[in-house]
Structures are given as structure tokens and as C-alpha cells.
Amino acid sequence: MRAPRSGDQVLIYLGRRFVSLCLTLVVASILIFGIIEVLPGDPAAFMLGINAQPEAVEALRDQLGLNQSLIARYFDWVGGLLIGDFGQSYTYRVPVAELIGDRIWVSLPLALYALVLSTAIAFPIGILAALRRGGVADYGVMGLTQLGIAIPNFWFAMFLVLIFAIQWRIFPAGGFVGWEDPVAGLMGLTLPAIALALPQASILARIMRSALIETLDEDYIRTARAKGQSRRGVIWHHALRNAMIPVLTIIGLQFSFLLAGAIIIENVFYLPGLGRLLFQAITQRDLIVVEGAVMLLVFSVVVVTFAVDMAYALVDPRLRR
Amino acid sequence: MRWPVSLIVGAAFSVVFAALALISFLWTPYDVDVLSIPDRMQAPSGAHWLGTDHLGRDIASMLMVGARTSIAVAIAAVGIGMGVGVPLGLWAAARRGGLLDEVIMRGNDLIFAFPSILIAILITALAGPSVWNAILAIGIFNIPVFARLSRGAALSLWSREFIMAARVAGKGAVHISAEHILPNIANLLIVQGTIQFSVGILVEAALSYVGLGAQPPLPSWGRMLADAQTLISIAPHMALFPGLAIVICVLGLNLMGDGLRDLFDPKLKQGRV
Numbered sequence: 298m299r300a301p302r303s304g305d306q307v308l309i310y311l312g313r314r315f316v317s318l319c320l321t322l323v324v325a326s327i328l329i330f331g332i333i334e335v336l337p338g339d340p341a342a343f344m345l346g347i348n349a350q351p352e353a354v355e356a357l358r359d360q361l362g363l364n365q366s367l368i369a370r371y372f373d374w375v376g377g378l379l380i381g382d383f384g385q386s387y388t389y390r391v392p393v394a395e396l397i398g399d400r401i402w403v404s405l406p407l408a409l410y411a412l413v414l415s416t417a418i419a420f421p422i423g424i425l426a427a428l429r430r431g432g433v434a435d436y437g438v439m440g441l442t443q444l445g446i447a448i449p450n451f452w453f454a455m456f457l458v459l460i461f462a463i464q465w466r467i468f469p470a471g472g473f474v475g476w477e478d479p480v481a482g483l484m485g486l487t488l489p490a491i492a493l494a495l496p497q498a499s500i501l502a503r504i505m506r507s508a509l510i511e512t513l514d515e516d517y518i519r520t521a522r523a524k525g526q527s528r529r530g531v532i533w534h535h536a537l538r539n540a541m542i543p544v545l546t547i548i549g550l551q552f553s554f555l556l557a558g559a560i561i562i563e564n565v566f567y568l569p570g571l572g573r574l575l576f577q578a579i580t581q582r583d584l585i586v587v588e589g590a591v592m593l594l595v596f597s598v599v600v601v602t603f604a605v606d607m608a609y610a611l612v613d614p615r616l617r618r
Numbered sequence: 619m620r621w622p623v624s625l626i627v628g629a630a631f632s633v634v635f636a637a638l639a640l641i642s643f644l645w646t647p648y649d650v651d652v653l654s655i656p657d658r659m660q661a662p663s664g665a666h667w668l669g670t671d672h673l674g675r676d677i678a679s680m681l682m683v684g685a686r687t688s689i690a691v692a693i694a695a696v697g698i699g700m701g702v703g704v705p706l707g708l709w710a711a712a713r714r715g716g717l718l719d720e721v722i723m724r725g726n727d728l729i730f731a732f733p734s735i736l737i738a739i740l741i742t743a744l745a746g747p748s749v750w751n752a753i754l755a756i757g758i759f760n761i762p763v764f765a766r767l768s769r770g771a772a773l774s775l776w777s778r779e780f781i782m783a784a785r786v787a788g789k790g791a792v793h794i795s796a797e798h799i800l801p802n803i804a805n806l807l808i809v810q811g812t813i814q815f816s817v818g819i820l821v822e823a824a825l826s827y828v829g830l831g832a833q834p835p836l837p838s839w840g841r842m843l844a845d846a847q848t849l850i851s852i853a854p855h856m857a858l859f860p861g862l863a864i865v866i867c868v869l870g871l872n873l874m875g876d877g878l879r880d881l882f883d884p885k886l887k888q889g890r891v
Contacts, residue, residue, distance in 0.1 A: 449865075455861075
């Protein structure tokens, strides 16, 4: 009997993860659909206003497909999602995919911008703290990051606006001009991205520090040093590479926190992103928009988590078990 | 035994906030239900230590009453997370590798796919915005945190000799989980509980800020910040103090969590995150 090759094991592992990814998405879609559809409040009656004739409401319910059975409507919805058809918005009277498509170009760049900022801040200060363990720099970083975790990002955002938009007028205070002028677009997202990145950078810096400290204590680091490799060489070639595993997980997890956090931060800066779309849709009972947007956010969280798992399996053979 | 400094500082901050919340039931400097428009947006002074808001209410009094909301929501949410998550985690560990374990853990993955703000949005769509909404959303978010933690910790205990002994003595899984495993993971749960408490305060503030949590007239730190936002260039103190209250309270709880962890397990101190 031959032992399974490691390539097979990776495939089996990825296959199992993929099945669980699909199952998660199916159950999530049932949950989201279930919650939204059992809601009191008839979208058709809402669209037509309080003075509508019952016949008109009934006709519109027919037109929107609201008179079909729950199960038929679920499969309609999911079938549409699979081909990118999110249905028709009840209030805007345009395809939901179009609405979401417009807004995603604010939310997604914002989350990515924040992720880049968070990583760019966290890596150097986390590494510095680990290399100067117990020193002034270490205490400084640990204290500052402790504070960074405790600061609500939307509150921080208000003071960023007060200082950098109202007092100094360097960045716009809110709104978004679109990507026709990429520089202006980026300027508009800078303060929100900084606000979003602050707590995430603090968490990431602490993870970076502890992961690096842990690897620096490993025997193979001492061996590499004993073989005559320079301290700098050991840190770059051995320690940092191995410390990256926990750090990468957190970066993957942070993406979902950043997307969710963007929902709140968009409110501070009046950014026309997915978050604001969601809030408008809720107040207008435009449930099909809520369904689509929530499903999309959950989808991206699940897929990013899967991608991180996949990256792992390729990097760390022990995890393929 | 030496008490960790972070524990002393953190506990002191936390006790101060708990005390302010409790005192607010008996006494506040001013009545938070009484509006006094002529006194609106006053800067901090001898009469109003932290100034007044846009409706002339005393901010210090509002913060005291708001502390109640924050603490109550966070405690209830940790209660939901622990109350549901810990039994699930222990159950999964007792049936490790089985179908039930798989179902519980995949259920956890599913909840993890819904950030708490999304849960809150769905519940708001369902039941309208309220403080209960915030409690449920944060509580549901806490369930997988506690389920994973208790499952992981319980798994390592199940292979230990004293558990074997209990099994040989004929005790069932429920008995063993409650009598032998739970007391041994209590420390971990307390530390995590403190951390989730601080997370709860931050999330409650965020939900109330966007209008999904506490509704007026119930004072809440998040709502105070929402009111302050448009007035920030005229009355920055309205935004400054509620935010500082959140920061100090969360910082205190996090320090307390770190301190408790050091106290329970000094070995972890070096590599702590």
C-alpha cells in the first residue's frame, strides 16, 4: 500500500474545505432569505403608499412575484444570484446588481485601502517591538496599541474630520467624487481608511510582535545563529517567514472586519457605499436590496476566509491533516 | 503573590465606571430628562463639569446614565455568548470527531461569516431598532467565540488522567463536563469574558451611533456621539467626552483581561498579544 502523496493530501484538504464553504453559503442564504421574508410589512403596499387600491397592491404583488410560494421564491432568488441577477429594487426600480455594483466601488477600495494602511503601520512597529523586547520601544508600542484597540473608529474619524478637513482643509470632510479623478477619489477615502485602519493596525502589530517573539525563541533560530548567520539574516530569512503564518490569518480575518466596519465609517463621511445603501434600504423596506447586499458581504467574508485557508495549506504542510 | 499592574489599573478603571453607573440610579448632577435649551452647548464650567449638549442636558449626568446602557448591554451579550457557547463547546468536545461536533463547529463558522453589524442590521430589519437588538446581535456574535474557546480547552482536558479516572468510575459526559471540565476552564472563560465585555461596549456604541442600538430618550454613549457629529466644529466637547468615556472604559477592561491572564497563567505573559 502506498502512502498518499502530499499533493493528494492538499487536494483532499482543499476539497473538504470547498464543500464546507459551499454548505456555509447555502445555509447563510437560507437564513438571510428566511429572516427577511418572514418580515411583517408588504413591499408592494409600501411602494404604492397608504392610499393604494387593494387591487393595485395585488397586481404589483403578482408582478414582483410575491404571490409565489416561499420555496419557489427562494429558488428564484438563489438562481438569480448565481448568474448575477439580484432582482429588482422595490424603491429605485433598477436592478439590485446595478445598485450594489455602483456602491461596491466605494466600499471595497475603502476596505482594501484600510488593509494596506493597517499592514504598513503594523509590520514595522510590531517587528520593532519584538526585536527590542522589554525595552522602551516595546513598552511604547504595547501602550499605544492598547490605546488604539480601545478607540472607537467612528469617534476617531470625527476628530480626523475636525482637524484635517475643517481646520486644515487637507482632505475633504465627506462625500465621494467618484473615480473619474483617481487622486480626488483617493483623497476622499484617506481619512475614512485611516480611521478604519487604526484599531486593526493595533491588533495586527501585537500579533506580529508576539508571533515574532515566539519564533525568535525557537531552536532553529539559535542553530542558524550558531552556524554563523548574521542576526539580520536570521530575522529576515527564518524568523519573519515563520512568524507570518499567524499574521496572515489575522490579515484575512481583518478584511471582513474592515468591510463590516466600513458600514459604520461610511456614515461618518457620508460615503455612498454599501453601508449607506443598506441603511437606506432598511428604512425604505427595500428588502430585496438588503438581502442582496447582506448576502454579498457574507459571501466575501466566507470566500476570503477560504482563500486564507488555501494559502495556508500551500505554505504550511502540517495544516493539511 | 504579586498582582499584575495591568490588573490593578484596569480593575480600578472598571470599578469607577461600574460605580458611576450604579450611583446614577440614585443621583446625577442634573436630571437627564429635563431639557434646557437656553443652556445648550455650554463649554465645561464649574456648573457643568463636562459642559452641556445641544438640548442643554448636562453631559456628565448623561455619561453616568449612558454607562448603565453600555454595561447592561455588554453584560447581557456576554451572558448570551457564555450561556449558549460554553455548553455547545463542551458538548462538541465530549462528542469530539462525531457528527454533533462537526455540526456545532460548522454552525460556528456560519455565525463567524456574519459580522455583528450585519446581524444587527438583519434584526433591525426584522424587529426595528432597539437596545434589545444590540444585545442580541452582540450576544449571537459572542456565541462562537465561547464555543470555540471552551471546545479547544475541553479537548485537551479529555485526554488527561483525572478525566479518565472519572470515566472509569462510570460518570457520564454531562457529569464530567460540569464537574471536572468546567471548573478547569473557568479561568480562560473569565479572561475571555472580560475581553468580550469590552468588545461589547465598543460594538454597542457603534450600533447606537448608526441608530441600530439604544433609541432616544435612553442615553447611550454611541447616541451622544451621533448627536455630537454635526456640531463638532461648534461644540467639540460634546464629542470629546463620550468618546473618552468609551476609550477609558474599554482600556480598563482590556487591561483587566490582560492582568487576569497574567495572574492565572504567568507563563503566557511573554508572548501575550
